[in-house]
Amino acid sequence: MNNAVANIYGEQTPAVKSTTTEMMVGREAQEVQMAMYVAKKFPRDEVESYNRIMRACQRKSLAEQSMYEYPRGGQKITGPSIRLAEALAQNWGNIDFGIMELDQKDNESSVMAYAWDLETNTRQTKIFQVPHTRYSRRKGNEKLTDPRDIYEMVANNGARRLRACILGVIPGDVIDKAIEQCELTLKSGNTEPLIDRVRKMVGAFEKEFSVTKEMLEGYIRCSSDAFSENDFIRLRKVYKSLKDGMSKREDYFEIKSPKQETEKHRTKLDDKLKGKTDSKKEESKNEDASEINQKDMFEGTPFEMKDGEE
Template structure:
């Protein structure tokens, strides 16, 4: 046998031996974990007490245990990634992992794995997340990294909730909802705090009331508060954006130009009344908030619409430059409000990347 053949044989033998040794090591680690799990089995009663205690520690923590997203024209409320972390740590005897497995022009795909060492039930879940905006434009590199992290977290969440019985998870989630809402004595404060938080994200009071289907703030009840907290958690955890949750800001000037006949029965069957000649100075505004046009007289409202559609720091900067340099120029008061809204939008984007304070 030649030296070349000998070297190839030795190298092949070493590779095979190394692979088998690694597999044996992994098997031994899992076997030890399974044996330990059988020596120290979990207590479901203890799990429920610990998970509920962690999930309901404060109102802020309780509010992060569930989220809401729009699906098929409906709003879905479900247990969040934060609740999955609580469940995994208190259920015990679990092996969990997640990683990215693919990326193409439209989506990134991650996989989450959860293995119950006591029952030997192991489930893996894939999660694909879109990396393009509504116009089909691909995200920048920072946003793609954020999307990969979100996809991994969601895949892990889904795997954990497939292994741990959902009946136990839902019970903890319901307890968290009750703590998040509070009692009747604090309902006024809870409403104000929620509306203020949404306003800081760029959503108006009218948009919030339209989303929950109520006429005024005093009409907001306990179920509405649960739903509003779920929407807020969905925004914090990246399940949806403010624009996706609320849509564009309604323009009160358009509503004022609608004929009173449209409010009567059967008005839907009639064509809209033409604009009156007394208002020629008001240009017709575009239907979509993201259309590029010269700002109208209500710069603050138009700026709010544009910021609701902005998803990156560059887009927010473009909005700032567009409205600060508008002709005719904004008043000093409007200029201050425009800068404040843009600063809040920048803060929200950075918080989503982990550059600011931790918001989901």
């Protein structure tokens, strides 16, 4: 007779990991250990790493992509781009960085961006969600179903977090010097002032593609007088794309129809006429008020003659 109490959880066998999973986990662990061992055995020469970064920033192709800019609240937000961050990590050395998609479900992806200094064991990690939607001013929120669109959306969002991770493990003064060198690289070889180059660029757009200065300012989202070196580079790329026939004006600028231009001109004219009318009404009102004030000046004063007085 068996007097043992039955197992309330049933006769369940423990989960067994597959051989493939165990091999993958073991391989990744060995790779991390080996990377840390190599980093400790061959530490970076900071002087040589710094010199490599400065030489990289002297390349004009990198300098042109080294900074990002976008308008916010009437000001320009600027900072090191992902391209400059990658160049910094590659030349600083002994840094493991990348983006990993952890999960994909419920029309969103869970993603991790990381940067790990293998020498100092300093690590920056950011885990975030990327909804499978794309926003545009014309169409609003658009659901993504194409795997390629989803991949590009995840990569674009991951690049911004990866940039922050890389910049978090590299000394700040090295980053500042890299930005300074990129700015010097952009300015070198340009004897003509930026404002004159912008004026010529505006004239070329208007002459060859009928793109006005207002359309360029709408694309950059600031006045042409405030265009920076990076803005000029962006416009030069657009000009080359239009020149080569790789794109159309509509891909970059808001093209208004003749009817819209007529309505806009009519609205401006109506506002101008309305302003003149309001101004005339205000002048008439002021004149009436002036007459009333003059009348009050001579009524009820001590110099007024009353009946019976001489």
